[in-house]
Amino acid sequence: MLSASLYVVRCTARNRMRARLRRLREPRYLVGAIAGFAYLIFTLVLRQRAYGVTGGGSGGLAGGAGLAAVALAAVALGSWAMPFRSALLEFSSAEIGFLFPAPLTRAQLVLYKIIRSQTTVLTAALIMVLAYPIGSIVARLRALVALWVLLMAARVFFGLVSVGRRASASDPMLLRGVVAPALFVPAAGVLSVLVPALSRVAGRPDADLFGVVAELVSGVHAASGASLSAWLLWPFKVLVQPLFASTSGEFLLEFGSALALYVALALWLVVADSYSTDDHGAVIERTTTPSATVRRSYVARRVGWRLGAAGWPEEAFLWKGFLQTFRTVDRQVLIRAALLLAWLIVTTFFVTRSQGIVLLVGVAATWGSIFSLLMLPQVMRMDMRQDLEHLELLRTWPVRGGAVLRGEMLWPSLTVIGIAWVFGTIAMLTSVASSSRIPMPDRVAAWMAFLALAPGIVAAQYTVHNGIAVVFPGWIPLGPSRPRGVDAAGQRLILLLGTWVGLLVALVPGAIVVAGLSWVARPFIGSLVLPIGAVVTMTIVMGEVWVATEVLGRVYDRLEITSIERPD
Amino acid sequence: MSISVEGLRRTYGDLTAVQYLSFKVSPGEIVGLIGPNGAGKTTTLRALAGILRPTAGRVLIGGFDIVEQPLDARRQLAFMPDEPHLFEYLTVEEHLRLIGRLYGVADVDARAQPLLEELELVGKQQALPGELSRGMKQKVVIACGLVRNPPVLLFDEPLTGLDPIGIRRMRDTIVRRARNGAAVLLSSHMLPLVQEVCTRVVIMYRGRKFADGTVQELAERVELHQADSTLEEIFLRITGHDAPAGEA
Structure with missing residues (x-):
């Protein structure tokens, strides 16, 4: 089995590399690769200089090993609440077709999956090491190996968690007994540092919110060194310790321990899985039953909007996008949104340093509105970027290309504008509490200008995105998988820059008109010039969007299904 | 003439999938498009449906040029692909309502x-499609058409995924539509069915039209009397x- 697994790994890696090199013959991938490599080198050199790292290792971080162990334990504990399964115990259709009928034990299949995932994890570790400023080559190699063993251990642990979560009342008691430590050890480890840290915080009632967090972090750090915590957190510390080794000798010792722990975890997974009732049949059903896979993404809930028989075709696309949004039940989308919101609040908290909850909300809302305007059009892809997958169907509809593009853009644009408006309005309302010297009428004028300008900014970006989708359809990834490799990363970089350049170009005519208007009218109407200028700019941008969609619509009318790239 | 193909040629890079193909389908006719894998049948149907642009040649659907008057031509046709999208x-x-709206069918319900x-x-x-079998999805696509x-x-392997009862019903549906005046072009590997329902057959091989006629005419041509x-x-x-017998 081992040789067969290694054979599959070797062939996959070789064929993937060949395919990536072969596709560099196409200009779009070659340009992407050049951009990707340029960015990589630029980032590495720049970061190296910015951090002033000259050599040695990562030993300066040694004091952080305790905190890193606590963080790892917290992640291990949190993984029990993750709403998705470990990929380690899921099998592709090809694996089911070839391996399940073969005379292999379940343990051999699990080992195959572990071996199979080595290259993916190694690639992830490599990217992390390249992105992080470490001085010498030796230190980088040490970090690469340390990260690889840490990520593999995490992957195996999550597999164990998945087995544990699937364990139902019908499963043998033994299974639950075998898996239970994977829950109790990280829970006990986290509690052993959290309880003393919280009691330490309780002793400082006068501290502000920022002080509380600082106290909590230092409390956790101090508690992680205590004997009980050190004992409970030992496995986590063993896994992170190689990252903090300052010499190669120290690293080898630490790495040996981490590797041994990883092997023990893998054996633990094999044993736990052997007690599980999650047999081949269950895996096949999960993987191949359409209802099992698709139902997770959408449910046919009523949305209270019945499409009329007559009207503009754009409305049909709007309706379609609306249904897609309100029928999505993908919990991963919700988790991403929650994480984004949490990041926004935490970052704002550290910036405002607890100058009151109103200010915190206001700053978070301001950031949220900017983020919505500039980043959400990249993320919310319920437009031509997604519908390229249905191009064969779309191309048979008797709808002009311009109308198709406008229809595709309509729903995501309205959604993003709505979100940006909500954030902007919250920011405006909470600005009452700020100590800014900007007079209230000026703030109201700026808010009105924001409301007026947002549709133009969003529509312009969606026009660029959808324009790229029809002009360079091969650059748009279809399906859930994303193309990997430096060339694909370079393409994404070019797309991002292209979008922003396109947005700036779209805003220029309006900005020139507004500058003239401002120069003439500002002495008479004061800050009211802002919303008036924004309305003028928005009108100009919308005109540009109309013209652009008409032009791009002609490109769409000539678009062929052979120009899009199906996912591997 | 409902379908008129004149000198259709389609290439993919260096590969010529269809070359100089010409045929016509009149209202009420069911024409079978048959040929081995890679013969160019699906490419032909996609070119007729306006999904692929002909490299050369002309396709008229209900008198409208699929390249010059694509919207008018698309209103005249329904393409049922082999893979239900x-x-x-x-x-x-809702799929039916969407189609009703896009094609302006007022009484879609x-x-x-x-x-x-x-x-x-x-x-x-x-x-939702995720709750349907492949055969059911195929029927939904056909219903939308x-x-x-x-x-x-235009049918591209319309019977894939259907059970025997479904195949019989689909055959009756196709025949009924033709009797009502529709021009039907049907691509299928199920030759007995093609022989049963089609009034004429076009045989494609390596991108070219090899033969065109009724089953009787084709039999005479190859001296199968x-x-x-x-x-x-x-x-x-x-x-x-x-x-030849004995070598099989």
Whole structure:
């Protein structure tokens, strides 16, 4: 089995590399690769200089090993609440077709999956090491190996968690007994540092919110060194310790321990899985039953909007996008949104340093509105970027290309504008509490200008995105998988820059008109010039969007299904 | 003439998938498009449906040029591909409503009900594609094509995934549409069915038209004069894949 697994790994890696090199013959991938490599080198050199790292290792971080162990334990504990399964115990259709009928034990299949995932994890570790400023080559190699063993251990642990979560009342008691430590050890480890840290915080009632967090972090750090915590957190510390080794000798010792722990975890997974009732049949059903896979993404809930028989075709696309949004039940989308919101609040908290909850909300809302305007059009892809997958169907509809593009853009644009408006309005309302010297009428004028300008900014970006989708359809990834490799990363970089350049170009005519208007009218109407200028700019941008969609619509009318790239 | 193909040629890079193909389909005719894998059948159907642009040649659908007057031509035709393409978040009923809106079918609800009964989709109106079998999805695609009663029907392997009862019903549906005046072009590997329903057959091989005529005419051409010659025998003889007795 081992040789067969290694054979599959070797062939996959070789064929993937060949395919990536072969596709560099196409200009779009070659340009992407050049951009990707340029960015990589630029980032590495720049970061190296910015951090002033000259050599040695990562030993300066040694004091952080305790905190890193606590963080790892917290992640291990949190993984029990993750709403998705470990990929380690899921099998592709090809694996089911070839391996399940073969005379292999379940343990051999699990080992195959572990071996199979080595290259993916190694690639992830490599990217992390390249992105992080470490001085010498030796230190980088040490970090690469340390990260690889840490990520593999995490992957195996999550597999164990998945087995544990699937364990139902019908499963043998033994299974639950075998898996239970994977829950109790990280829970006990986290509690052993959290309880003393919280009691330490309780002793400082006068501290502000920022002080509380600082106290909590230092409390956790101090508690992680205590004997009980050190004992409970030992496995986590063993896994992170190689990252903090300052010499190669120290690293080898630490790495040996981490590797041994990883092997023990893998054996633990094999044993736990052997007690599980999650047999081949269950895996096949999960993987191949359409209802099992698709139902997770959408449910046919009523949305209270019945499409009329007559009207503009754009409305049909709007309706379609609306249904897609309100029928999505993908919990991963919700988790991403929650994480984004949490990041926004935490970052704002550290910036405002607890100058009151109103200010915190206001700053978070301001950031949220900017983020919505500039980043959400990249993320919310319920437009031509997604519908390229249905191009064969779309191309048979008797709808002009311009109308198709406008229809595709309509729903995501309205959604993003709505979100940006909500954030902007919250920011405006909470600005009452700020100590800014900007007079209230000026703030109201700026808010009105924001409301007026947002549709133009969003529509312009969606026009660029959808324009790229029809002009360079091969650059748009279809399906859930994303193309990997430096060339694909370079393409994404070019797309991002292209979008922003396109947005700036779209805003220029309006900005020139507004500058003239401002120069003439500002002495008479004061800050009211802002919303008036924004309305003028928005009108100009919308005109540009109309013209652009008409032009791009002609490109769409000539678009062929052979120009899009199906996912591997 | 409902479908008129004149000197159609389509290339993919260096590969020529279809070359200098010409044929016509009149209203009420069911023409079978057959050929081995890679013969260019799907490319031809996609070019006729406006999904692929012809490299050369001309395609007229209901008198409209598919390249010059694409919207008018598309209103005349329904293309049922071999792989059902549906939106995962729209129910069966909503797919029909969407089609009704895009093609301007005012009475889509009234038309949908008998069609759903005909295609045995009653009770599945509120189901999402993810809850349907492949055969059911295929029927939904066909329902979307037939609901607007177009004069030109293009079927690419319409029977894939259907059970024997479904195949029989689909055959009856296709024949009924032709009797009502639709021009039908049907691509299928199920040669007995093609022989049963088609009024004429176009045989493609390596991108070219190898033969065009009724089964009787084709049998005479390859000197298979028996009254019970099957289309399969004719096809194998024409494409040079028939083996003399004793060598098989």
